[in-house]
Amino acid sequence: MSNADRVVLALGGAGTVGSGIVKALLDKGFKVAVISRDNSRLEKLRGFVSPSTRDNLTTLVGNVGSEEGAEVVKQTLLKSVGKVTDIVSSLGFSWWQGGPPHTQTLKELHWVIETLLFSTFVSWKVFFPLVRDDPNCTYTFITGGAGEKLLMPGTGFLTVGAASTLAFCQVLREEYPEVPCKLNQVKINTGVAPPERMAPGYLNHLDLGEAVATLVERKSSSHTVFPVNCPADLKHVILEGNL
Numbered sequence: 001m002s003n004a005d006r007v008v009l010a011l012g013g014a015g016t017v018g019s020g021i022v023k024a025l026l027d028k029g030f031k032v033a034v035i036s037r038d039n040s041r042l043e044k045l046r047g048f049v050s051p052s053t054r055d056n057l058t059t060l061v062g063n064v065g066s067e068e069g070a071e072v073v074k075q076t077l078l079k080s081v082g083k084v085t086d087i088v089s090s091l092g093f094s095w096w097q098g099g100p101p102h103t104q105t106l107k108e109l110h111w112v113i114e115t116l117l118f119s120t121f122v123s124w125k126v127f128f129p130l131v132r133d134d135p136n137c138t139y140t141f142i143t144g145g146a147g148e149k150l151l152m153p154g155t156g157f158l159t160v161g162a163a164s165t166l167a168f169c170q171v172l173r174e175e176y177p178e179v180p181c182k183l184n185q186v187k188i189n190t191g192v193a194p195p196e197r198m199a200p201g202y203l204n205h206l207d208l209g210e211a212v213a214t215l216v217e218r219k220s221s222s223h224t225v226f227p228v229n230c231p232a233d234l235k236h237v238i239l240e241g242n243l
Helices: 016-027 039-046 053-055 066-081 108-128 156-175 205-218 232-240
Strands: 007-011 031-037 057-061 086-089 136-144 182-187 224-228
Touching: 007 016, 007 108, 016 031, 016 039, 016 053, 016 086, 016 136, 016 182, 016 205, 016 224, 031 039, 031 066, 031 182, 039 057, 053 057, 057 066, 086 108, 086 205, 108 136, 108 156, 136 205, 156 182, 156 232, 182 205, 224 232
Parallel strands: 007 031, 007 086, 031 057, 086 136, 136 182, 182 224
Antiparallel strands: none
């Protein structure tokens, strides 16, 4: 199956990480669909991708954070693109520094868990059946390393939320060891930014996007975690396949 015959659903595709992935997938000839609750973010994404590939981008307004909303937008998606062959999930946010736990409310913790874990779970539950039973299909999670350590004072809830997502991905790998779909995870242990906001050690979201698009294109690994600690890892860990 050529890239032109493949349709990638990019969950979180309008975000910083996701937009780099969407652009790279389109540049490789894939058709890509992106869902967001915010139409203005979808319009910004359409303006960001290469003009020559824009016709291969389908954008839909919808909420994948609730089971009802995800089911509704799934039907709309299938009517628009016909099929989905690959899914890349980069949902959630990249930063939270609201303060130490004793200063926070249960409502804030619930919001963090809802944003980082619940949306990842709900979207997986609804969309995974579209690709689950086909060995030519892929489902790739993009996660962060914040769940393994406290990044700095005041970021504790980010660690809790990120850790829950890492645990969920581990559960999926171990609960579904024989699933035909290529199930993988790219775990980013550093910051990601667009070129104009780069800091030392950060990943350019365009370079990350190219690496993830290459991983999707190859379909050669499954039930694998690809750790990315620095820009050089994008080449050594993913592009050259050295684990």
